[in-house]
Amino acid sequence: MPEASFSRGAQHPPTAVPRADPPPSPTRVTRATAATGPTGLLASLAPLLTEWLPRQRWFAGKGRPVTGFALVSATELLPCATGGTTPGLLHLLVRAQQPEPPGHRHGSGCGHRRGAAASDCYQLLLGVRATLPPRLAPALIGRPSSGPLHGLTVYEALLDPRLATLLLERLRMPGTLGPLRFLCEPSAAIPSGLAPRLLTTEQSNSSVIYGDTFILKLFRRVSPGTNPDLELPLALAHTGCTRVPAPAAWFEAAPPVEGAGAGPRTDPFTLGVLQPYLADSTDGWQLALDALTTGDDFTEAAHALGRATAEVHLAMARTLPTSVLRRPQIEHLAAVMSERLDSAAAAVPALHPYRAALHTAYEDLAALGRAGRTWTAQRIHGDLHLGQVLRQSAGGGTGSDGAGGEVHWSLIDFEGEPSRPLDERRRPQPPVRDIAGMLRSFDYAAAVGGHDSPPDWAGRTRAAYCAGYAEASGTDPRDEPELLRAHETDKAVYEVVYEARHRPEWLTVPMSAIRRLAAART
Template identity: 40%
Template sequence: GDPGLHHLILDVTQNGVTDHYQLLLGVRRDLPDRLLHVEIGGTSGDPGLREGPDVPEAHLYDAAHDPDLTRILLDDLAAEASVGPLRFRHTAGAGIRTDLTSLPITAEQSNTSLLFGDAYICKLFRRLSTGVNLDLEVNLALTRGDCTHVPAVLGWIELEPGRGARAGGNGEPVTLALLSDYLHTGADGWSLAIASVRDWFAHTPPAGDDEWAELDASAAGGDFAAEAERLGAATAEVHRALADAFGVTTLPAAEVHAMAARMNAELTGTCRAVPGLAPHAKALTGAFLDLAAQAGPLPVQRVHGDYHLGQVLRTESGWTLLDFEGEPARTQHERRALAHPLRDVAGMLRSFEYAARYLIAKSGTVPPEPGGRLETRAHAWAARNRAAFCRGYAAAGGADPAAHSVLIRAFEFEKAIYEVRYEAQNRPAWLPVPLTSLAHLAT
């Protein structure tokens, strides 16, 4: 029809590696002004895209921006339709509305998300992973287990088994999209934390150098510690729900020892790539050696895998966890690997370090202060909120980080090494953030 909607899977080869991306392609004979910014091209260059020699040229564009076409997704999800190799599924009892208009979220992210009114959010996975996407697998299991700290899964779109070879299929359906409840009253944890840091930086502390050494970050009006403690409790509850849904197994002592060796090898490689990490290498190696020396059987389970303040929402009813896909730079095998829950805790502790220093790294955001006082403020804020998060996590039944200091320290340093390499490759201006925090943690 006009407009027409086509579903494409594109093979993209770079440096000998082929990845698979999905694209919703719209076709219109006349392209309205509201879609000009997402035009891709025209059909004149490819006769295969035209229905016949007498059909006029049409415009091709990114259909994720066209609510006239994205409404088809809701129609097919509600009907559990099959269209060629595409299968539309919904959870039992989900009554999906089909009268909603979509709006793409413009924030930078690795997928394309569509808001349907104020009711649903549909995540379209850009780069397709092998088989069932982790975000669907985990969220669906938690939804079925009545976990209140994740958005309820309403439906999903998949490529049928046997048709997914080009998309990395392994006999399982390949997940294309995930439809969930949209928490329209939610505020993301990163924004809330940054607001707290900004308020703290604006606070005038007592005069004198001695007072600066023992700053109390609770003195500012926008103290985040109570929310950090609640977030710790919610994290422990989700970890317990993940254990109930997927089970817990034991990692033998030999594999824990090998894990410590891998951490140290990653440190060695990153020091070569980023010389600024080298001054901290001795302390980091010591943490990994401590883990190896104490290596014993370790309980492991499904975890979030890429846990930070940008992956949580504060809603009217509490904290909600999002995006269980794992770290984007990790392989699919690494993302699916079981881990000790304290790996997620370490990720959130690193996020507090980032939030504390974000405004410093973002040039011109806050006025400079003499003698490194902004860094002193940042360290005080991070320390207060790290302690509150760990307190909430332990009180809600999670493994007490204080009682597992060797393990949590190794996990946090492993995450910091990942951050250093990532920032050096992608955001060099942010590299001082993980390096500065290590100056405190590696002592």
């Protein structure tokens, strides 16, 4: 989502282990007892979750009915007592089963077998009380009519400050509880007593701010493997890079134990990351809109942001594996982009008139591969836009971001595009993909900010950003127009599908870029 401001926030290293392993509380709601029989935990919660889950902003399967649930794990973080006023806290990993989406292609990372129901695994934190106080009424999920929670009230736990505080305490004193493992960086100092508040902005995950000091990002749709929002900031912190807030603590879930012959055990699920909260910062999206409203120049800020992006790319290339894209990889990349365009055109008829012209962007890229052109691939941010960058200013000015300047840009939210499979998001890619995402974000800002001539404002800002990137990296993305156009086209096609599904009134923004890119044969 190119314009939204996401949370301030992140494979643990081999040396990262729990500092202490306190005796866990009894996990009385276990996978075995919860899943058995019609009165089991999951069976009793299923009617409630069928209604509640699709209404959540982070639910990925909108527009398709939920046909069933499968329990991955259930853990009591706080006992769910049947009497008294103390709330219980239940952690669930649940697979929501749905029909395949139209045009779905099976492959690595799709999460299900051909002919089987599609399923995504979701992390749920459920509060349990005998009676819900009025202040928590918006958190209500429902009252199970059977099972171990019969007669109790189940609600979204993150809206309950008492339960949100308990989650921070688990991260302060790492250890293992059932399938859950809480870990902490040895140098991290996490104080107790930090008041929590749940962010209510639209996100593909959930974030809790603790006392304007830390932010906990909880991944809602989870997969086996290390989430890049933990892996990349941790790796960058170990290089001394100051452009990305360093993870202080995180937690994960062991993969479920499958039956005999099920194959090798999968990797743990990354569930949440605690990072410093940059309370004195403003995200780039808001800064751009403010500049558009007041008529202030944004090119200096964009130039500094280009430098910051290049510094992060260089740090990732130094510390993480890179590869070289040769003819087979380049032709495959172009073919995948072409397939995405065809799928998008099938879903959004407005793309049809431009389909042939847009395909030339990918054909030109493949032709360069056949001619012997190569590019370096590395780990990248994966979903870079103005909502994923924060600017801190010691003096509140709009000065430079160089040595001794007042302004400092930080990059956040390295999860990548959540709709893509995790293994794809962790794959090395050309850095220009991040650059294309930011250039598209400038177009969004110009359109939404109401500039008299959005192409002029976006053009100046794009040029300043690329110049800043070239200054820090030694490589100007504009010097490889075929590569840049292909990635910008791929991003704009993604935006068309997103806006058509979620915000039809914004569809004109990416469609304007589609028309420009279709006419821009390099």
